[in-house]
Amino acid sequence: MRILVTGGTGYIGSHTVLSLQEAGHDVVVIDNLVNSGEESLWRVAELSGRIAEFHYVDLVDEAAVENVFAGNGIDSVIHFAGLKAVGESVQEPLKYYHNNLVGTLNLLRVMERHGVRSIVFSSSATVYGEHNPIPYVEKMEIGANNPYGRTKEQIEDILSDLGAADTRWHIALLRYFNPVGAHPSGSFGEDPQGIPNNLVPFIAQVAVGRREKLMVYGGDYDTPDGTCLRDYIHVVDLAEGHLAALNHIADRSGVYRWNLGSGKGSSVLEVLHSFEKAVGRPIPYEITGRRAGDLPAFWADATSALADLSWSTTKTVDQMCEDHWRWQKNNPNGYKI
Numbered sequence: 163m164r165i166l167v168t169g170g171t172g173y174i175g176s177h178t179v180l181s182l183q184e185a186g187h188d189v190v191v192i193d194n195l196v197n198s199g200e201e202s203l204w205r206v207a208e209l210s211g212r213i214a215e216f217h218y219v220d221l222v223d224e225a226a227v228e229n230v231f232a233g234n235g236i237d238s239v240i241h242f243a244g245l246k247a248v249g250e251s252v253q254e255p256l257k258y259y260h261n262n263l264v265g266t267l268n269l270l271r272v273m274e275r276h277g278v279r280s281i282v283f284s285s286s287a288t289v290y291g292e293h294n295p296i297p298y299v300e301k302m303e304i305g306a307n308n309p310y311g312r313t314k315e316q317i318e319d320i321l322s323d324l325g326a327a328d329t330r331w332h333i334a335l336l337r338y339f340n341p342v343g344a345h346p347s348g349s350f351g352e353d354p355q356g357i358p359n360n361l362v363p364f365i366a367q368v369a370v371g372r373r374e375k376l377m378v379y380g381g382d383y384d385t386p387d388g389t390c391l392r393d394y395i396h397v398v399d400l401a402e403g404h405l406a407a408l409n410h411i412a413d414r415s416g417v418y419r420w421n422l423g424s425g426k427g428s429s430v431l432e433v434l435h436s437f438e439k440a441v442g443r444p445i446p447y448e449i450t451g452r453r454a455g456d457l458p459a460f461w462a463d464a465t466s467a468l469a470d471l472s473w474s475t476t477k478t479v480d481q482m483c484e485d486h487w488r489w490q491k492n493n494p495n496g497y498k499i
């Protein structure tokens with residue numbers, strides 16, 4: 163099939179482009195390059211032997227999105243494009259609502275005009291909010307507690323309403339937990355702009371000498387070692403989960419929700435020590451105060467994706483850290499030379 167991947171030059175997007183190409187699909191990428199570069203697609207092409215068709219387009223420009231679809235024979239869409247920093251979304255909510263919602267509405271209107279009614283949406287475990295018991299189950303009430311998470315929840319609502327109004331739509335909502343790692347080749351991976359918000363890219367930058375030490379946000383939580391528990395998932399497993407969802411909805415209309423997670427929680431210190439094993443030496447850290455908004459623990463109930471998609475995670479936290487380190491060691495400054 164011919165698949166449009168929005169945000170396809172990004173961390174999860176580029177890994178999904180490779181999985182799609184390895185499965186024999188043609189890939190078209192739309193990206194505004196606000197948080198990534200086209201270099202990732204060249205690295206992917208070195209492995210797949212095929213370069214994705216790239217369009218430097220911002221989804222908020224509906225006419226530009228229309229030009230990508232016109233005459234391009236797109237069969238389905240995987241929609242990653244969006245701003246995704248929780249803290250930034252609290253500071254600049256309007257930027258997040260405009261970019262994430264208007265971009266999605268433009269995409270859906272153009273899809274509708276071209277009779278493309280198959281979409282896999284990149285949602286997030288953050289939609290579960292702070293009141294649900296763990297493990298999180300898809301049928302639970304959702305209620306994000308930050309503007310970023312609310313854009314994900316609202317896009318889920320838009321897609322759910324669309325699927326209820328028009329049964330010709332085939333819709334998969336994928337709620338990711340904590341994506342980490344990189345393709346085992348070490349040639350492409352996560353390259354955050356500026357100071358990494360997330361744990362593993364920060365650890366990797368300490369290990370490669372770009373940062374002095376890891377600040378562990380809180381060591382006094384009610385968890386086995388006092389640090390927060392999260393459900394880490396290898397980005398290659400995550401990419402394969404998108405293919406599994408795409409295949410599932412290919413001949414099934416309706417709206418489907420799946421958690422993409424391992425079903426297990428790992429602590430900050432467990433991940434840090436796993437990364438130290440990959441690097442072969444201690445990584446400096448300091449336990450500091452808690453980060454506002456952090457939950458002590460959450461992880462997925464991953465049974466639905468296994469039952470419906472025959473998909474589950476295959477890689478361990480050690481493998482995630484080994485692969486993430488190989489990428490960072492080979493590319494100390496990310497894609498910048």
Ligand code: WQD
Pocket residue numbers: 246248285286287288338339340341359360361362364376377378379380389390391392430453456
């Ligand atoms: C994990 C743990 C931190 C950095 C976020 C988003 C979520 C999703 C994944 C998009 C926490 C601790 C972190 C550091 C630390 N993104 N930590 N020092 O917060 O679980 O989820 O990313 O969908 O929406 O909320 O991930 O990697 O930021 O934090 O101690 O320098 O690591 O306190 O306990 P999080 P994270």
